[in-house]
Amino acid sequence: MLKTCLLLVALMSSVVAAKSLEIQIASDYNPSVSEEPADLATVLLLKVRSQLKGRLTLEFIPASRLREWRELETHPNICLYNKVKTPEREAVAVFVEYPLMAFPANRLILRGQKLPSNVSLKDVVVSKGLRIGVTKGRSYGKVIDGFIEKYADSFIIGEGANSAFRLREMLVQGKLDGIIEYTSVFLNHHAKPEQREGVTFHKIDDAKATIFGYIACADSTQGRKAVSLFELALENKQLQKNIIDAHKGLFFEQEMFFIEQGLNEAYNIQP
Numbered sequence: 001m002l003k004t005c006l007l008l009v010a011l012m013s014s015v016v017a018a019k020s021l022e023i024q025i026a027s028d029y030n031p032s033v034s035e036e037p038a039d040l041a042t043v044l045l046l047k048v049r050s051q052l053k054g055r056l057t058l059e060f061i062p063a064s065r066l067r068e069w070r071e072l073e074t075h076p077n078i079c080l081y082n083k084v085k086t087p088e089r090e091a092v093a094v095f096v097e098y099p100l101m102a103f104p105a106n107r108l109i110l111r112g113q114k115l116p117s118n119v120s121l122k123d124v125v126v127s128k129g130l131r132i133g134v135t136k137g138r139s140y141g142k143v144i145d146g147f148i149e150k151y152a153d154s155f156i157i158g159e160g161a162n163s164a165f166r167l168r169e170m171l172v173q174g175k176l177d178g179i180i181e182y183t184s185v186f187l188n189h190h191a192k193p194e195q196r197e198g199v200t201f202h203k204i205d206d207a208k209a210t211i212f213g214y215i216a217c218a219d220s221t222q223g224r225k226a227v228s229l230f231e232l233a234l235e236n237k238q239l240q241k242n243i244i245d246a247h248k249g250l251f252f253e254q255e256m257f258f259i260e261q262g263l264n265e266a267y268n269i270q271p
Helices: 002-018 040-051 065-074 121-127 142-150 163-172 183-189 221-234 237-247 253-266
Strands: 021-027 056-062 078-083 093-095 101-104 107-111 132-135 156-158 178-181 199-204 210-218
Touching (some): 021 221, 040 078, 040 210, 040 237, 065 078, 078 093, 093 221, 107 163, 121 132, 121 142, 156 163, 178 183, 210 221, 221 237
Parallel strands (some): 132 178
């Protein structure tokens, strides 16, 4: 009788241990419509799930960008992915230590200027007095936002729904010396080589070279368990290499150095 009880306990323990943690992912990805996700972030998330070999089950539920954070705050088994860390978000969610994605940060885009690849906004705007356009109400990151606020009178401030578009136009028309913008956005807007003549892209001192997209989960028992599993998967060196390789070709060549360098540092990969 004792042996039978011990056997039952052992079997029940193995079943519990083998039970997959069920997590809902609030996203605009719908697997029922297409089994193959179009964006890299979703592809990488599914690779992370595969690395866990059944220990984590993901169910994608439809949610807009605004609604997904409300879902996370009100449901204990919700996770989001490809999210930038901010103090406001870290107050309501638990973030995985390692990033899933990396993106180029905003650059100072100049026309007709010969400056080094790394520049100081204070030197460009205050000392040299260059006409730099920025969009009112847009966040460029903590460091840049603080500088713009301090020296607002030294910038050309664009307002309105199409202000970013107009600033990009003004730069190539010679009405501005520079703008703060994503490299890819500018190059997609001005696809013709003659529109890019004399245009250079510069990393801004003290601002992050790369922006990371993380997995974030509800601040709950299930959410914290999910975070631990995601971190376990992302510690795998081969998966880290696969993630870095997957970024290659996604961004323009001049940005890939910063992307690869940033991910190597985030994953603690030694050169």
